[in-house]
């Protein structure tokens with residue numbers, strides 16, 4: 582089966598065309614076309630993601646990315662479609678009335694492309710920035726209306742959880758219950774995966790997400806957005822005996838919850854007390870902040886694995902691009918030697934449409950029904 586997936590939850594616009602085969606225990610994925618445009622350079626000047634701007638950029642780029650993905654998949658048209666009926670055109674105008682730029686491009690694109698060989702559309706429904714999500718959802722509905730292809734709304738977090746399965750051999754490592762840690766700019770969650778597509782959030786942040794804390798601390802240190810990679814780079818320059826100490830919030834609490842705002846505030850107070858922020862002090866702050874984050878994440882995940890008990894650990898979300906975090910979890914599973922670790926390839930650790938296609942396929946083969954009437958949901962939970 583061939584799936585067209587669309588992701589617009591935050592600051593990445595992405596379209597993927599995926600070929601998927603096999604049942605739930607033997608799925609195989611083959612990326613036929615994949616196009617992604619990151620808006621980071623645009624948001625950088627504002628020091629974070631600006632929702633109205635994200636929406637505008639998705640609107641501007643979706644048709645181009647679709648075209649690119651179709652080309653890569655060798656699905657671009659040879660034979661031109663007949664012109665749209667005026668009835669269809671009115672339907673599209675209604676669906677995309679809030680995205681005039683997208684509508685214009687789509688109406689220009691349609692006569693150049695006949696219906697491609699695609700069986701299903703998977704689109705991110707949430708969670709994320711509502712204005713950004715709506716662009717993807719409305720575009721999916723417009724495509725569905727002209728090409729008569731069913732749509733499966735997808736939870737973005739489910740996409741992150743299932744993303745390691747792009748590699749067929751990872752499938753063998755999964756046993757249930759599994760524990761998944763999802764860490765990104767918007768989320769810090771420990772999810773109990775009870776069975777295929779059965780989730781329960783068993784721990785989450787009470788305030789800031791880890792990635793958000795990395796971004797905010799980076800800003801305090803004068804580093805550009807996104808702050809995660811910048812903090813990591815700077816931390817490597819810190820002396821071993823730097824002497825800076827930050828708290829590990831909620832490390833010893835009985836639950837599986839986190840708090841990163843306290844840690845961020847500790848950094849702020851520490852900075853305010855300094856007479857001068859030398860490069861060495863900055864590097865020390867970055868290192869101690871990173872170490873504190875890693876320690877809380879690993880401790881809580883260890884606890885979750887022991888509590889249930891679970892033999893599979895799945896990591897996902899943009900923050901797992903962090904080398905120290907990955908190393909810390911690799912160390913954890915050498916200590917808990919019966920636990921299997923699943924990590925997505927780095928290119929699909931941050932937001933992308935490949936993971937939405939994977940989640941779409943699992944939804945379809947599990948018997949989920951396509952939807953017509955649905956909207957974006959910024960606060961969608963698992």
Ligand code: KG4
Pocket residue numbers: 591764765766767768791792793795796807808809810813898899900901902903904930931932
């Ligand atoms: O999953 P993602 O691409 O988008 C969201 O859904 O939020 O994650 C982006 C987040 C940003 O906060 C960014 O600073 C963080 O991931 N990040 C990192 C690293 N690379 C990206 N955080 C720590 N260390 C990194 N190397």
Ligand code: ZN
Pocket residue numbers: 737741765898899931932
């Ligand atoms: Zn994400």
